[in-house]
Amino acid sequence: MAPANAAAALDEWALWTDDELLECCAIVPEAPNVATVSFVSPSGAWFRYRPGQFLTLELPVPGGTVWRTYTISSSPSRPLGISITAKAQSDSIGTRWMLDHLRPGMRIRAKGPAGIFTIPMKGDGKYLFISAGTGITPSLAMTNYLFDRGTGIDVVLVNCARRPAEIICRRRLELMASRVPTIKLHFIVEQDDPYDVWTGYRGRLNQIMLGLIASDYLEREVYCCGPEPFMRSVRDMLIALGFDMERYHQESFTHAVESKEDAPELDDFVPAETNTAELVFAASGVSAACTETDTVLAAAKVAGLNIPSGCNLGICGTCKIRKLSGDVHMVHNGGISEDDIHEGYILACCSRPIGRVEVAV
Incomplete structure (x- = not known):
């Protein structure tokens, strides 16, 4: 049982481990199909974890038990309880059961806490x-x-x-x-x-x-x-x-x-000025050597070609051209639609060539 003196120092209390069940103590709606579910330890143990870590809950859904992982949404600075905030998607099984059937007083098994997505406990950065x-x-x-x-x-x-x-x-x-x-x-x-x-x-x-x-x-x-x-x-x-x-x-x-x-390896493309590329301007019959860090617009200007442009930030869409072959790395700010991208268009001001690229300019 929990100590009678609620102000007792935490080092006089037991530390919760996943050998003990969690007891639901509150369910608070947060948004459509979203709720924060809070738990306490039936024995009065306290919780130690790092901000950003997760719990894995055993949920007794119809047809058999499932295990589901949820980020802990409470703070370890408040160690007498622990909470998760979850959304039931259209195909949810475990979360749907939890939001529909879990009630205060019910107990479930959990594993954790665990995870490396966390800030330093000192936490004095920007x-x-x-x-x-x-x-x-x-x-x-x-x-x-x-x-x-x-x-x-x-x-x-x-x-x-x-x-x-x-x-x-x-x-x-x-x-x-x-x-x-x-x-x-x-x-x-x-x-x-x-x-x-x-x-x-x-x-x-x-x-x-x-x-x-x-x-x-x-x-x-x-x-x-x-x-x-x-x-x-x-x-x-x-x-x-x-x-x-x-x-x-x-x-x-x-x-x-x-x-x-x-942790999965990230395979993001990072343009490098040491890697060469080639732009072929098909309508003009001009080829230009450049690097992966050059934009199509900049390379065109160096080659003496004029691609109409406006903001140079990927917003206005003035520099939209058709890519005939090859790949570019394009990071825009809303100046081109997904349909246009699917049809092969790019914004010259924010597209960087990868290898050999041919455009209709």
Whole structure:
């Protein structure tokens, strides 16, 4: 049983291990099909983990038990309980059972905590947390931990959601930001909610937004979590902006990493000025040697050709041309549609050639 004196020092209490069941003590709705589920130890043991780590829960769904992994959304600075925040997708089995059937007082088995996606416990750096959807949960835990520490807090948190109502734990984050001026929140949505006003960013995260949100991003440690296509787009943006990727850290929805050896290798293309490339301007009968760090627009100008251009930031779409063959590395800021890309078009101002590339110029 828990000590009678609730103010007893933690070193007089037992440390929770996964030999003991967890007891559900609260379920709080956060967004459509999203809830925070909180647990305590029936024996009164306390929890020790690092912000950003995960738990693996045993869920007794119809047809047999399943194990599901969830990021811990609570902070280790509050060790008497532990919480996860989960969303039931259309094909969810374990999470759907948990949101529909788990109730306070019920007990389940868990393994962990585990995971390497975490900030240092000292936590006095400059952080940029970038997430999409429920990928916000490790950012939430890390921000909460830094908030509770109360010293050296410098956090910029960016979360992308489909619409404002789907921003998870928004009020909880806003409460912390309202108390600590150096916690900056930025939400980006794709759609408005009916009969509601949204004054924040709309669309998809891009380089321009990133520069407006955190002008000192080059000085920050970046922690990113979300679907792999989202994280790949973030990596592409940072690489194109010259960010030191040794300071980039990521977690995935689908692959819980328990050790550095388990971490998947990232195969991102990084343009190098030591690697040569060739641009063939088919309509002009001109070929130009360049490097992977040169843009198609810059190489065309050196070759004496004029491709109409405007912003030179991948926004306006003025420099859209057709690629006939070869591959380019393009990081744009909304100036071209996915349909155009599928049909072979590129923006010359933000496309860098890989090997031999032929364009209709």
